[in-house]
Amino acid sequence: MKFLKFFLIVIILFPLSSINAEENDKKNKITKNLRCLICQGQSVYDSDSEFANSLKIVVDKKLQEGLSEDQIYEYFKTKYGEWILYDPGLNKNTYILWLLPILIFLIGGAIIYKSFIVKK
């Protein structure tokens, strides 16, 4: 009988725990992309400061409210500015960051093409 009870509890709890795990993964992913603003150089996920702990609670709340990952980033961007994101979008301050690698790749490709392939 005891075994049956235990078995039932495991069966009831199992799907719940997998849902929790999924939400936890999402939370971890988001907090890893948020910069801890008072302990610079660390993500919110890595930090244990008062600020970071509160931020984790807010991320949890927003996830429970049903906000998507992007909506949560947008929310923090309006509160703290672009700086809080580790993965910034394309704008006038970051366009060099985004375009330079492509530019170098294209120019490098052109040089290689001209000097090796055309020569043949």
Next chain:
Amino acid sequence: MKNKILPFSVIIIFGIIFFIFYKGLEDSKIYTPDVNTKKEIPVFNTKEFFSGENVKSSIIFEVDKVYLLNIWSSWCVPCRQEHPLLMNLNLENKLNIIGMNYKDNLKNAENFLKELGNPYKEIFIDLDGTIAIEWGAYGVPESFLIYNNEIIKKYIGPLNQELVDEINLLIK
């Protein structure tokens, strides 16, 4: 001709990269948050400090009045330093000082006010620090100058006499 283009373009590319990195060296690496943007104050529900009753933010902040929201805590040492300045500001009676008690033990907070005085017109509680995040705050102490439900300026860190003079100038 072809042989000349190659070294020339390589030099130009390296020149551009050098210029960008050199410019980057001059920028400050320490992040300074934007403190002047006009933002609407957030809407939130909280509890009153002394009575423990639920309050809405819209009741605390009225239109057409100047407020100074001060985030404080009994465990925060710089809060002790700025407290006499807040007491003085309250005596001058030009603005309403609202306190946000941040992640604190209520008994310790009450003792803090008994010891140093209470400059706040109203105090509400932020037990888990989430309301401070709503405000876009970085920690304790931090102060927001509010007029017409808009944040005019925020002061990160403890207030000093210079900043108090600035506040007095702004609310004139």
